[in-house]
Amino acid sequence: MIVEINNLVKRYGDNLAVDNVNLAIKEGEIFGLLGPNGAGKTTIINLLTGLTRFGSGEVKIFSHKINGHNGKIKKHIGIVPQDIAIYEDLTAAENVTMFGKLYGLSGNELRERVGQALAFTGLDERAKEFPKKFSGGMKRRLNIACAIVHQPRLIIMDEPTVGIDPQSRKHILNSVLELHEQGSTVIYTSHYMEEVEQLCSQIAIMDQGRIIAKGTREELKELVSSEEKIDITLTGANYTLVEKITKIPEVKECSLGEDKLTILTAKNSAIIGRVIDIITATGADVLSMEVEKPTLESVFLTLTGKTLRD
Amino acid sequence: MKRILTIIKYMFLKNLRDTGNTLLQMIVLPIALILILGMSLSPIFEYRELDPTSVGYLNEDEGSMSVYFDQFLEMPEISELLKVHQIDSLDQGLESLKKGELSALIHLEADFSAEVLSGGNSAIHITGHPERELRKAIVENLVEGFVSGANATRAMLVMGETEPVYAYTTGILVDHPVSSSGLMPGSMDYYAVTMLVMIIMYGALYSSFGMSESYLTNVGQRIKTTPISRKEQYTGLTLSSVLIVYLQVLVILAFTHFVFGVNWGDNIVMIMLIAFVLVVLANGLGVMVAMVTGNEMKSSNLINAFVVFSTFIAGGYWPINLPGLLNYIRYLSPNYLAQTAIFNTIYDGPADQVILMLAGMLTMIIACFMIAMIAERRAVK
Numbered sequence A: 001m002i003v004e005i006n007n008l009v010k011r012y013g014d015n016l017a018v019d020n021v022n023l024a025i026k027e028g029e030i031f032g033l034l035g036p037n038g039a040g041k042t043t044i045i046n047l048l049t050g051l052t053r054f055g056s057g058e059v060k061i062f063s064h065k066i067n068g069h070n071g072k073i074k075k076h077i078g079i080v081p082q083d084i085a086i087y088e089d090l091t092a093a094e095n096v097t098m099f100g101k102l103y104g105l106s107g108n109e110l111r112e113r114v115g116q117a118l119a120f121t122g123l124d125e126r127a128k129e130f131p132k133k134f135s136g137g138m139k140r141r142l143n144i145a146c147a148i149v150h151q152p153r154l155i156i157m158d159e160p161t162v163g164i165d166p167q168s169r170k171h172i173l174n175s176v177l178e179l180h181e182q183g184s185t186v187i188y189t190s191h192y193m194e195e196v197e198q199l200c201s202q203i204a205i206m207d208q209g210r211i212i213a214k215g216t217r218e219e220l221k222e223l224v225s226s227e228e229k230i231d232i233t234l235t236g237a238n239y240t241l242v243e244k245i246t247k248i249p250e251v252k253e254c255s256l257g258e259d260k261l262t263i264l265t266a267k268n269s270a271i272i273g274r275v276i277d278i279i280t281a282t283g284a285d286v287l288s289m290e291v292e293k294p295t296l297e298s299v300f301l302t303l304t305g306k307t308l309r310d
Numbered sequence B: 001m002k003r004i005l006t007i008i009k010y011m012f013l014k015n016l017r018d019t020g021n022t023l024l025q026m027i028v029l030p031i032a033l034i035l036i037l038g039m040s041l042s043p044i045f046e047y048r049e050l051d052p053t054s055v056g057y058l059n060e061d062e063g064s065m066s067v068y069f070d071q072f073l074e075m076p077e078i079s080e081l082l083k084v085h086q087i088d089s090l091d092q093g094l095e096s097l098k099k100g101e102l103s104a105l106i107h108l109e110a111d112f113s114a115e116v117l118s119g120g121n122s123a124i125h126i127t128g129h130p131e132r133e134l135r136k137a138i139v140e141n142l143v144e145g146f147v148s149g150a151n152a153t154r155a156m157l158v159m160g161e162t163e164p165v166y167a168y169t170t171g172i173l174v175d176h177p178v179s180s181s182g183l184m185p186g187s188m189d190y191y192a193v194t195m196l197v198m199i200i201m202y203g204a205l206y207s208s209f210g211m212s213e214s215y216l217t218n219v220g221q222r223i224k225t226t227p228i229s230r231k232e233q234y235t236g237l238t239l240s241s242v243l244i245v246y247l248q249v250l251v252i253l254a255f256t257h258f259v260f261g262v263n264w265g266d267n268i269v270m271i272m273l274i275a276f277v278l279v280v281l282a283n284g285l286g287v288m289v290a291m292v293t294g295n296e297m298k299s300s301n302l303i304n305a306f307v308v309f310s311t312f313i314a315g316g317y318w319p320i321n322l323p324g325l326l327n328y329i330r331y332l333s334p335n336y337l338a339q340t341a342i343f344n345t346i347y348d349g350p351a352d353q354v355i356l357m358l359a360g361m362l363t364m365i366i367a368c369f370m371i372a373m374i375a376e377r378r379a380v381k
Helices: A041-048 A093-101 A107-120 A136-148 A166-183 A192-199 A218-225 A239-246 A272-280 A295-303 B002-018 B020-040 B065-074 B092-097 B112-118 B132-160 B187-202 B204-216 B216-223 B231-257 B267-293 B296-311 B326-332 B334-346 B352-379
Strands: A001-013 A015-025 A031-034 A056-061 A075-079 A154-158 A187-191 A204-206 A210-215 A227-235 A251-255 A259-265 A285-292 B052-059 B082-086 B104-108 B124-128
Touching: A001 A041, A001 A154, A015 A041, A015 A295, A031 A136, A031 A192, A031 B052, A031 B216, A041 A056, A056 A227, A075 A136, A093 A107, A093 A136, A093 B002, A107 A136, A136 A166, A136 B296, A154 A285, A166 A187, A187 B231, A192 A295, A204 A295, A204 B204, A210 A218, A210 A295, A218 A259, A218 A295, A218 B112, A218 B204, A227 A272, A239 A251, A239 A259, A239 A272, A251 A272, A251 B065, A259 B216, A285 B065, B002 B204, B002 B231, B020 B187, B020 B231, B052 B124, B052 B132, B065 B112, B065 B132, B092 B104, B092 B124, B104 B132, B124 B132, B187 B204, B187 B231, B187 B267, B204 B231, B204 B296, B231 B267, B267 B334, B267 B352, B296 B334, B326 B334, B334 B352
Parallel strands: A031 A187, A031 A204, A075 A154, A154 A187, B052 B082, B052 B104
Antiparallel strands: A001 A015, A001 A056, A204 A210, A227 A259, A227 A285, A251 A259, B104 B124
16 A cells, blocks of 8 residues: 555644544556535645644555654655645746755756656746746646656645646546556545546545545445436337337336437446347437436435535 | 855846845945935034133243143143133123123132142133033143143152143143044934944845745745755855845945045955944844735835834934933834944044954844744744
8 A cells, every 4th residue: 555544633722634544545546526615625635745743543655654754754755745846936947947856856857757747737938937927727737847856656635636627637637547547556645536447447536524435436336326317318209109118127217208318227237238238129210318327426415415515 | 055146146136136136225325325325414423623722821820830820721722722811700701601692711729839739629710601512622631631731740749840841731632633534423424324234234134034935935945945944045045145145235335435435444354354244134124024914015114114213213314412321222222232233433432342343243143042942933834
């Protein structure tokens, strides 16, 4: 395990910000921490990076317990903070160089890594420009470049796509996948479930300081769903069709609208082939078909009774 | 060490750029103020020749000592300063004093010489006009010279000399050059010191802003996640602020000396040392305020208010005299400590005053950084 968190507790006065959290993150994973604002994601990141002292529990990174300064551990971690943390009065290259030096790089190695980090984030042609001239998305990318200049084993990204344009967002998401392919372990926090769903192999869902569920995407969806809904748009349908489909044992419910057939079945029942055969046999034509499966949003809704953006 | 140098380098670079206008203001503002205040308030600092002081003189003694005193009053050095009017009676003298015709009255009693020579209690009585303290002080100081001679005569008698020759001192009349290039500052010299000190104190804003931005908030927090220790980060930030403020000091010192002809004295190394200690103190103050308030705006407001107050009570805007106990408040003003040390260095004041003021500033530096460290530890949640 690259990160182990055991029984972690953090209080701010009467507020229990992190409530007995246990997590284990394997090397090479993209681990998603999903939860609404105020769920405790950033507090966990701050505890991992030593910015905040924890009340009780244990945190191990690279099998070393976190306590005190942890300089040797920090050398192999890159942090992309939620708020953009760069100097507007240093050029893009100077920002990345400064962080490279703080991570212990020097000489040719430093120059090479700075070039690579800027190229990776698509800022190599703007290296000598000041970030105050950059768009929000470019600043976010520079924020990432500063975190990866030393090619860390563990990259922690705290909501890196907040408030940016779709193009920069796409660039950042692709960057995360690329970093993962290069062998880095990534901890990715977000309240955008589609990002976590797209990127992360392991996901922990947080709410009110607690981990309320964790596992792979599929495992999480398993938690909440025993049904699938199939929507078929068609022409030439009649009520005989509904009768025949309802007779399929796995079908729980079937209804026909103006030009839409809705079927509710047991999960993973694999009835689509049989349904298509029936439709064809009755002389109707299928225009489109959609199988609606549970999302992480619906998982969160089921587990907490509220949406991620509440 | 490498990481400290990294912080110093990039913060210095950032300060040079970020505060391009501020930096210029921090240099141009004091120079402009020195010029404006120095020129417009120059009459306050001008040396004015005093007219001779009108003194009534009643000598009822006929002995040798009063003869010496008569001769003393007729000395050219004395008659330049005192215009002596012989009077016939004490009542007449007091009446003239009351009318303002005289500034002081000197009275030798009939047994003056006898008392001096016999070792008894003798005195030269001086009565001053109640509203002319300065004039009375001049008379007292001059008569003091004669009294020193009289005391010496008495001492010789005690030691067995039968016919002591009275010799009065003229040491008190040594002519000290009084000019802007000599032992007294002209207005430009005065404001060069006070404005330099004031602008160094405003340097507290650099460290306060630096700490807020690069230690307490976003980028500062991010830097803390790198392998740099908090001590290294803290030291680097403070030193970079010290460096930028001290650079301004050197520019102002050179400019005022070579362009305005300001007198910085013969011991420029000591002036630079005092300025350096004050720069460190100002930065310590900025760091302390930033750590205690944890808020950039509050820090900035507090520092601005403190610098105005500190400059005022130190006489930085114009020379002031504070009455009684209020005068001691000045010792809480870093401006006052630094100004006193600098003026004493330039104008050959007592060295122990300079050392005392430096010691005061060093104590304040230690206090500021200790409070800052305690506040910082409390801030880590």
